[in-house]
Amino acid sequence: MADREHPAFPESLRLRASVLAEVRRFFAERGVMEVETPLLRSHTVTDVHLQSFEVRAHDHSPPRLFLQTSPEYAMKRLLAAGSGPIYQIGKAFRAKERSRLHNPEFTILEWYRPGFSLADLMDEVEQLITHLLCRQKIIRYTYGELFRKYLNLDPHSIGLQELQQRCAELIDVSGADLDTTDYLQLLMDQKIEPMLPDRCFVYQYPSAQAALSVVAPDVDGVPVAQRFELYLEGMELANGYFELTDAAEQRARFECDLARRQQLGLPEIPIDEDMLAALEAGLPSCAGAALGFDRLLMVLGESRDIGDVISYPLD
Amino acid sequence: MANYVTNEFKSGLKVLVDGEPCSILENEVVKPGKGQAFNRVKFRNLRNGRVWERTFKSGESVEAADVMEIDMEYLYADGEFWHFMKTDGSFEQVAADASAISDAKDWLKEQDAYQVILWNEAPISVSPPNFVELEVTETDPGLKGDTAQGGTKPATLSSGAVVKVPLFVNIGDVLRVDTRTGEYQNRVSK
Incomplete structure (x- = not known):
């Protein structure tokens, strides 16, 4: 019997099905293998600003498990095991994220390319996007270039105090306990993003925002993070890293996250030793990208809210 | 009064910002991939009507404002105050001063109903019907x-x-x- 309350079958789900098929064809043609990795694991990311869902059995018996915020760590283990180029389209979960552009459960497209440079990967992201959208070339800007052009400041060298002052002149911000990355991010979001063209890449981020990417000197010798962000119609659609393969450096970054988590009173997260072991065993030099698949559908379907492209979004 | 945390923000919420009673007009959560989440909030100052935007780090809180919007009947002016009466049968009266009455001043008629905003039970703004x-x-x-x-x-x-x-x-x-x-x-x- 038909459900009285059931709305008309959403066109957005037909779009989703056809784009999924198209993306799978795109990677199959390039010899990139589709993989699946677990959504439930005993470890999760240490990122200060990512909150995982913790899952337990109904009777609260161990083990304590986490829904994955992205398939990154597991996919890196596959790469270290010799998988070659791989991609995954699956669900990822981030607690406390619901907005016009966020649903706590979302679809992520993530892929890794051994032997690719960051520029090679930007080329491939561009090929995928132009293939799906059939439009023109995507412009590339460095992070530093945008800050110098629109705000006349150098994001790689500016001190916290001066940054705080500049930010206060431009944006009404409550409180003053923000760090350099927070201020840069606010300026990026409120003062630079509105100036960006409909589609562009931003790359070479400040080293403090490296996350899991390699930090290397740019043409002027300034150490910058080898990562990019693809903006589509004002949304962060995809990010890419030239992946850090140095296990010691990776451990130091995890420990830095944990120290910051402790300062902020956030729950302690055990470091994912399996992921570090994979780096120690030898992660091939590679570049990897993660793309918000639901947001891609928003662009293709001209939707304003992520809830419009998901069958049953959380309230 | 209670506090509201950023995740409770929604349009229509009445809060105190810099000691002024305000209403939230819009609230947008901004969260870059791995970055700090912020709330971009558009407020209207209920006393002077000024609309502006302020950004909060998610997790911050603001104090709730004791604000009520009610329909009241205009009674009379005494040269200094404009007197209104509740229409809920209590016959309770309040006196609005010149700054609270400014938007409605040109359109007052005795016994007509006006929307009065009360902050801590005192009128801060009176709006005429359209x-x-x-x-x-x-x-x-x-x-x-x-x-x-x-x-x-x-x-x-x-x-x-x-x-x-x-x-x-x-x-x-x-x-x-x-x-x-x-x-x-x-x-x-x-």
Whole structure:
């Protein structure tokens, strides 16, 4: 019997099905293998600003498990095991994220390319996007270039105090306990993003925002993070890293996250030793990208809210 | 009063910002991939109507404001205050000062209902309905034959407001006026 309350079958789900098929064809043609990795694991990311869902059995018996915020760590283990180029389209979960552009459960497209440079990967992201959208070339800007052009400041060298002052002149911000990355991010979001063209890449981020990417000197010798962000119609659609393969450096970054988590009173997260072991065993030099698949559908379907492209979004 | 955390923000919420009673007009959560989440909030200051935007780090909280919006009946002015009465049968009265009455001052008619915003039980703003009906107390006599040209003339209403009216309007006519634009709509009765 038909459900009285059931709305008309959403066109957005037909779009989703056809784009999924198209993306799978795109990677199959390039010899990139589709993989699946677990959504439930005993470890999760240490990122200060990512909150995982913790899952337990109904009777609260161990083990304590986490829904994955992205398939990154597991996919890196596959790469270290010799998988070659791989991609995954699956669900990822981030607690406390619901907005016009966020649903706590979302679809992520993530892929890794051994032997690719960051520029090679930007080329491939561009090929995928132009293939799906059939439009023109995507412009590339460095992070530093945008800050110098629109705000006349150098994001790689500016001190916290001066940054705080500049930010206060431009944006009404409550409180003053923000760090350099927070201020840069606010300026990026409120003062630079509105100036960006409909589609562009931003790359070479400040080293403090490296996350899991390699930090290397740019043409002027300034150490910058080898990562990019693809903006589509004002949304962060995809990010890419030239992946850090140095296990010691990776451990130091995890420990830095944990120290910051402790300062902020956030729950302690055990470091994912399996992921570090994979780096120690030898992660091939590679570049990897993660793309918000639901947001891609928003662009293709001209939707304003992520809830419009998901069958049953959380309230 | 209670506090509201950023994840409780929604439009219509009344809060204290810099000690001023404000209403949230819009609240947008901004969260870059791995970065700090922020709330971009658009407020209206309920006292002076000023609209502005402030950004909060997610997890911050603001104090709730004891604000009520209620319909009250206008009674009279005593030269310093404008007196209103609750319509809930309590006959409770409040006195609005010149700054609270400013938006409604030109459109007051005894026994009509106005929306009054009370902050800590004191009126801080009075809004007239979108349309009011007021009597003409003063205007030049209309001249025959001029109506075809659609000319206008000033007319003073019982509330003191001066509006542009068609030439056929006379003293004693009751007019319907849009309080948002101050424009004459039509003649209600003679």
